[in-house]
Amino acid sequence: MNDLAAQNIAVASVRRHSMTPDQWSHTVIGCIHPKLASLADLLPSELPIASGVISDASWWFISTRRVVSQHEGARRELDPRHGVEHEFGNFKGIKRSESPSAPSTSVATVTSLKTKESVQFEFETGKASMAPIYACMFWSRVTAFHHGGPEA
DSSP, X not given: OOHHHHHHXXXXXXXXXXXXXXXXXXXXXXXXXXXXXXXXXXXXXXXXXXXXXXXXXXXXXXXXXXXXXXXXTEEEEEOGGGOEEEEOSSTTOOSOOSSTTSOXXXXXXEEETTTOOEEEEEEEOGGGGHHHHHHHXXXXXXXXGSTXXXXX
16 A cells, blocks of 8 residues: 555545635644644554544544544544444534534544444534545545555
8 A cells, every 4th residue: 555645645535525624623634733743653654634633632533544543531543444434423513512612523433344443533523524524435435545455
């Protein structure tokens, strides 16, 4: 697998489907969120697709090799290169908190098609939700980068 090619395709897809990423509070595309830099231990040749930080105890990143999260006191990761299923629940952020300053978040579940392992993470809803959604869609749709895919 070519990590740079995977990153280029995935990040382009995320950007194509995103609106006003410069206004997002907790989510970035194509890099590791600055607040996550000391926690995100990228593997050799691994490249980020999207990442987000809700708090020190709640963060995630999706890369060319892994989906990694810290959620409800547990750090989990899975290899998406066998394909994934994903559920993003209330990604639009409907029925947001009464407090306008409170971040609107929901919880995603990403499951490996091969191992059936799951990772959950809290993500920013609304327009910013397109980053983790389309990063996961890359791993569910673009089979050329899957282990055992045509060019894997």
